[in-house]
Amino acid sequence: MSRYLIGRIGQALIVLWAAFTISFILLQSLPGDAILIKFLNPELGLGPEQIADIRASYAVDVPAWTQYAHSILNFLTGNFGYSVQAGVPVSHVLLANLPSTLRLATLGFLAAAVLAAAISFLSTLIAFSWLRSIIQSLPALFIAVPVFWLGIMLIQIFSFQLRLIPVINPGEWEALILPVATLAIPISAPIAQVLMRNIDHVLTEPFIAVARAKGASRNWVLWRHVTKNALLPTLTIAGILFGELLAGAVVTEAVFGLNGIGSVTQQAVNNQDIAVLQAIVVFSAAAFVVINLAVDLLYPVFDPRLRIKKEATA
C-alpha cells in the first residue's frame, strides 16, 4: 500500500511540475505585460526612467530561464510573487478570495450530485414511459446549455420575472441560490448520464435476478443491490468533473458579480497579471490532483474487491 501511495504522490508531483512549466511558457509568450498595462497610463505621468525602475524592481527583463528558476524556487518555499495590479503578495489575493469560491464550488458540487441522483433514480422508478423519456433526456439538455447563458436566464426568470430572489442586496445565502444552480446544472449532467447507464447495466446483472428470486421487491433490489454498485464508477467521473467546477466558477462569478477566485482570474487575465495567473493554475492543478488521488484512495473503502487480499484461507 505504502509503495502504491509513494508512486501516486510521485505522479502527482510530476503533474504539478508540468502544469507549472507549461503555464509558465504560455504566460511568458503572451504579448504585452502587466506593468505596461498598469503604469503606461498617461494619467500617472511616469517618465521612461521611472518605468524602467519599476520593471527592474519586478525583475521582468531578466532572461526567461532565470525567471523560471526563480519562480519555481519561490513556489517551493510558498512565495507566489506579487500581483502587479493589486500591489500585494499573490498569496494575500488568493487567501482573501478562496473561502467564497470554495463555498460556491462545494455547494455547487453537492447540488449537482443530488440533482444527478434524482434524475437517475427517477428515470428508473417512474412507470410512465413518456415521463421517463423526458427525464432521461434532461442530461443531454443540461450539457448543451452554456453556463453564462444559463446564469443570465436564471436571473431573468427568478429575479426579474418572478421576483423571488432580489438582485440588490440579497441575503448572504439567498445570493448563493442562483449561482449554485448555474454551476450545478451542467456538472450534474455527465454524472447523471453515467449513473443512469450504470443503473441499467447493474439491473441486468445475474445477481439482481438472484435477489428477485429471493422474493425481494423491485425497490428493495434498487436500494440494497443496485445503488452501491451503480455509484462506484461515478466516483471517478466526480473526480474528473472537479476541473469543470473550476471553469464553471470563473464564469458564474463573473455573471453574478461575486467575489472569488473566478473573478480574480478574470481580472488577472484582463490585466495580464502573470504572477496571479501562474499561482491560480498551479493551485487548481494541485486541487485537481489531490481530489483525484483521494478518489483513488477511497475506492477500496467502498469496493471490497480493491482491498488488499488477505492470505487465502483453507
Add this chain to the structure above:
Amino acid sequence: MTAAKAMDRPVLEIDNLVIAYKDQDAFHSVVHGVSFAVRPGEVVALVGESGSGKTTTAQAVIGLLAENGRLESGAIRLNGTDISKWSQKQLDTIRGSKISLIPQDPTSSLNPVKTIGEQVGEILKIHGRGDKKAIEARVTELLARVGLSHPELRARQYPHELSGGMRQRVLIAIAIALEPALIIADEPTSALDVTVQKRILDLIDDLRREFNTAVLLVTHDLGVAADRANHLVVLQGGRIQERGPTAEVLSAPRSPYTRKLLADAPSLAKPQRVSKANTGSDEYAIVVENLVQDFPVKNGRETFRAVDGVSFRVRKGTTHAIVGESGSGKTTTARNVVAFQKPTSGRIVVDGADVTALRGENLRQFRRKIQLVYQNPFGSLDPLQSIFQIIEEPLLNFGRIAREDRTRKVHDILERVGLPESTLTRKPRALSGGQRQRVAIARALVLDPQVLVLDEAVSALDVTVQAQILGLLDELQQKLGLTYLFISHDLAVVRQIADTVSVLHDGRQVDSGTVEDVFLRPGSDYTRELIDAIPGTKTFALA
C-alpha cells in the same frame, strides 16, 4: 395414505404455456404450448440448445421474464394454484419461500460489494424469519450444510474471495434456506469444472432427497440430464419434441431431434474416429520438453509455477489434446507453444524450429506455420469488419499477394469450412455461433499453417453445432494433413477428436499417452476422478 396422496400431486404443473417477446413493436412467440409437471422429490430436466425456450420457460415459472417478455396463455400451477396471472407483488411472497432459483453463473450471481453472510441472510430477512441473531445462526448452519468449511469466516467474506464452486454452494444455501417446494436449477454447473460440477450436482441431489424438493433442471447437457433427472422434456424452437422417463427417452427416443441430440452429445456417443496415434507420420510437428513457466506474484517477491515440467510429442497429421481444469496450466502451455509467452525453461520445437530462440522477423514468419482458434467466437472476430476482411487480413500481413489471388484464396477457404459465398459480405453479428467459429477456423487456415492450436474452440457451442465443427476439423485434418493441439476442459470432446492426450493438474502432467490408454487405464487418481465426473458416463455404461 396422505403421504402417498401428496406424492401424487405435482408441485408444479405447466399447462399449454405460450410465451412471447416483444421485438420492435410486435410480440413473437418463443414458447409454443409447453406442458409438463414436476412432483415432490422428482427432478425434471428441460433439455435443449440455445434458443429452445428452456430458460424462458424456467424464468416464467419464477415470474422473472425479461421486461419485453410476457405470458400469452396457459397456466403455471404451483401446488394447484395458478400463479401465471399473479402480480409481481404477489409473486414476491412465494419467490424464495415456495420457489427458489439456483442460477447459471456463480461468478456474477452474487453482489460483489456485499458479504456472503448478508446475502444468505437477506432471504431470511425478506421473509421475516427471525431477528438479527437468529438469522446469523441460521446462515452459519446453512453454509455448513452446503459443505463450506469455516462457515463463520465465509459469512464475513466477499464473493471474490471464494472460488466458483464455493460461490455455487453459497447460492445453493440461499436456494434451500426456506425449504421451498420447488427449486429451479438453471444450468447450475455449466460454468464449473467437471469435478466441481459433479460435487455440486451430488449436493443438489442430497438436499432434494433430504427435503423432498421438486427440482426443475434446465440444461443443455444431455449427460447431466441423463445422470440426474427422472423425467426429460426435450425442447426445440419452443416446442416439446419428446418427454418421458429418462431411461425410456434415452434408450428408445421417438423424435428424430432427440436421436440427433443423443448422437451428437460427446459424453453419450461412442467415439467413431479411427485413432492415428500409432499410424501417423514418424515426423513430429510439435515437440515440447520439460516446459516450465513461472510467473512473478506479490510484486515479484515470489514466483508462481503455472507449468511444471510438461513434455509431449505430436506426430504430423495427428491431434494432441491438453486436458485440465481451470488453473491447470493448459492455456499457458498453448501460449508457450505459439510463442506468445517465452517459457522460463524447456524446449519447444515446432516443425523443426526452436520456438524459444525465435525473435523479431523470424518469429513473425513462424506465426504462418502455427495458428490459433479461440474459444469465444463472439469476441474473437472484429464486429466492424466484413467476413471477407476478417479472412483476408492474415494474407495482408505476410508479403504482397495480388488482390485476385487473395480473393481466390478467401473463396477457397470459405468453401473448405462449409460456408456459403454470401457470408463474405456480412458482419459477424449476422452469423450464428457455429458459423462464426467456422470463420475463425477459415481465418486460421488462410495462411496454410501446419499446426492449429484450438483453445477450447468448441466449448461455447451447442452440442449439434459442436459435433459439426468437430466433424469439420477432422475432415480438414485428413485433407490438409494438419496437426492439432487441442486445449480443452471437456474429456468427452477430447475422446471424440484426439489421438494422444496430456492431462494437466496444477501445472503438472499427471497422465499422457494415447487417448485409449489414458481413458481405459488412467495412470493417476486425478485422471480417474476426471473420467468419473464426465456427466452421462453412468447412463452410457448402462445403455
